[in-house]
Amino acid sequence: MKKIRVGIADDHPFILLGVEHLLRPCPDMQVCFKCESIGRLLELLVEMPVDVLVCDYEFEGDPYADGLNLLDRIQRVAPAIRVVFLSSHSSTHIISAALNAGAAGFVGKGPEGFVSLAAAIRAAKNKSLFLPDSIANRMLSTTGRAAEGGSSLNSLSEKESTVVRMICDGMSIGAIAERLNRSPKTVSNQKNAGMKKLGARNDVELVTIVREWYCS
Numbered sequence: 001m002k003k004i005r006v007g008i009a010d011d012h013p014f015i016l017l018g019v020e021h022l023l024r025p026c027p028d029m030q031v032c033f034k035c036e037s038i039g040r041l042l043e044l045l046v047e048m049p050v051d052v053l054v055c056d057y058e059f060e061g062d063p064y065a066d067g068l069n070l071l072d073r074i075q076r077v078a079p080a081i082r083v084v085f086l087s088s089h090s091s092t093h094i095i096s097a098a099l100n101a102g103a104a105g106f107v108g109k110g111p112e113g114f115v116s117l118a119a120a121i122r123a124a125k126n127k128s129l130f131l132p133d134s135i136a137n138r139m140l141s142t143t144g145r146a147a148e149g150g151s152s153l154n155s156l157s158e159k160e161s162t163v164v165r166m167i168c169d170g171m172s173i174g175a176i177a178e179r180l181n182r183s184p185k186t187v188s189n190q191k192n193a194g195m196k197k198l199g200a201r202n203d204v205e206l207v208t209i210v211r212e213w214y215c216s
Helices: 013-023 038-047 067-077 092-100 111-115 115-125 132-148 157-169 174-182 184-198 203-216
Strands: 003-007 030-034 052-056 082-087 107-110
Touching: 003 013, 003 038, 003 115, 013 030, 013 038, 013 111, 013 115, 013 203, 030 038, 038 052, 038 067, 038 107, 052 067, 052 115, 067 082, 067 092, 082 132, 092 203, 107 111, 107 115, 107 132, 111 115, 115 184, 157 203, 184 203
Parallel strands: 003 030, 003 052, 052 082, 082 107
Antiparallel strands: none
8 A cells, every 4th residue: 555655844843743653653654754944844845755744834933934825835846745734723714715725634733633633634645625623613603604794894994995905915004005195004003903803913814814705
């Protein structure tokens, strides 16, 4: 039987050891490498191709550490690879965006996530998507609330919506203020109000949420 070749990437050594320990007994899997940095990961994906990568969603110390950016870099180096993300905390918007961008699965760094990791890897190898029950139920609940209440983008005022869309287009607060003939403080306040209504904690989540609603 041909084994599933697996790579592990996480900036916490104990997570690397824990994941490796969980996968070693699996007769259908071979752990080919484990690494703690994005730079080394991208090198190993070329030197030692794997079928599935179990990867942390965020790496400390990397200027482009969020999972969506990382997934894009991984796919450029190894287009055929299937990526299962690990994360200790992520919103349903982040998970949905990761899956839409091509991730094969998303599991939490907790008992349920680690127990289901082997199943996630097997599903990824079979070109299926995998989510643990708790995450899947949470996403279904969010989808249900959205269907009942309509898109949360509708909760934004016209001015907040304009600012949020311009932020998502990559414009700075200063550039938006100049374009709309508003003060930077006013634009910043409108951005923050929009983020609060949408439940976004930072610009990455804001862009993810807006893209999700427009693509749904």
